[in-house]
Amino acid sequence: MKIVSALLLTTLTTPAFAVQDWTIDSAQSKLGFTAQQGDEKFNGGFKQFTIDLRFSPDDLAHSTLKATIATGSAFAGSADRDSALPESTWFDVAHFPDAVFTSDSIKTTGKDQYLAEGKLSIRGISKPVQLPFTLTTENGKTHAVGSTVIQRNDYGVGQGEYASDAWIKFPVTVAVDIWATPKS
Numbered sequence: 736m737k738i739v740s741a742l743l744l745t746t747l748t749t750p751a752f753a754v755q756d757w758t759i760d761s762a763q764s765k766l767g768f769t770a771q772q773g774d775e776k777f778n779g780g781f782k783q784f785t786i787d788l789r790f791s792p793d794d795l796a797h798s799t800l801k802a803t804i805a806t807g808s809a810f811a812g813s814a815d816r817d818s819a820l821p822e823s824t825w826f827d828v829a830h831f832p833d834a835v836f837t838s839d840s841i842k843t844t845g846k847d848q849y850l851a852e853g854k855l856s857i858r859g860i861s862k863p864v865q866l867p868f869t870l871t872t873e874n875g876k877t878h879a880v881g882s883t884v885i886q887r888n889d890y891g892v893g894q895g896e897y898a899s900d901a902w903i904k905f906p907v908t909v910a911v912d913i914w915a916t917p918k919s
Contacts, residue, residue: 753791753794753797754789754790754791754794754797754798754799755789755790755791755917755918756788756789756917756918757788757789757790757877757915757916757917757918758915758916758917758918759785759786759788759913759914759915760876760914760915760916763914764786764912764913764914764915765780765910765911765912765913766780766781766784766802766804766909766910766911766912767779767780767781767909767910767912768780768907768908768909768910769907769908769910770811770887770903770904770906770907770908771903771904771906772816772902772903772904773902777811777812777813777816778811778812779809779810779811779812779816780809780810781804781805781806781808781809781810782805782808782810783804783805783807783808784802784803784804784805784808785802785803786800786801786802786803786913786915787799787800787801787802787803788800788801788915790841792843792849792870795840795841795842795843795849798838798841799838799841800836800837800838800841800851800853801835801836801837801838802835802836803833803834803835804833804834804835804836805832805833806820806821806826806828806831806832806833806834806857807821807826807828807832809821809826823894824893824894824895824897825892825893825894825897826857826858826892827858830858830859831857831858831859834855834856834857835855835856836853836854836855836856836864836866837853837854837856838851838852838853839852839853839854840852840853844867847869847870847871848867848868848869849867849868849869849870850865850866850867850868851865851866851868851881852864852865852866853866855885855890857890857891857892858890858891858892860889860890860891862885862889862890864883864885865883866881866882866883866909866911867881867882867883868880868881868911869881875916876914876915876916877914877915877916877917878912878913878914879911879912879913879914879915880910880911880912880913881910881911882908882909882910882911883908883909884906884907884908884909885906885907885909886905886906886907887903887905887906887907888900888905
């Protein structure tokens with residue numbers, strides 16, 4: 736009787752689809768951004784980032800996401816912007832080599848639609864961020880696509896003459912395009 740009770744208790748308390756670790760396809764995945772300099776929008780991104788993902792759409796309460804972005808790998812579509820980004824006026828890579836997003840929760844908002852809520856830390860400043868994303872599966876890989884708008888000045892990105900939005904506007908759209916497979 737004790738064995739049956741223990742099995743029943745284990746079955747009732749263990750999710751049918753427990754969260755699992757995922758492997759990110761770094762070659763196919765992208766982390767980008769769009770900003771505006773004067774009247775011109777420009778696209779950029781990060782060449783180096785890692786994502787630690789434990790996820791199951793059937794167990795969102797235990798699903799987690801942590802993205803670590805090497806700020807020194809930023810590019811922004813021009814040699815001038817690319818060389819300025821690591822400087823102390825922008826990402827200050829010497830003191831803050833990484834930006835980090837850590838989820839507090841992931842919830843469903845519709846069919847194949849999710850919302851990751853958490854904290855984004857850039858230049859030692861952490862702010863709450865919501866990242867809506869869509870999940871699809873193609874050829875055995877899961878594809879996550881989403882975007883959110885942050886205000887660069889909230890994180891001190893752009894110091895001195897760049898602290899105003901006269902040169903570079905404050906809103907920056909951050910876009911994720913991630914391909915992953917469950918770890919075996």
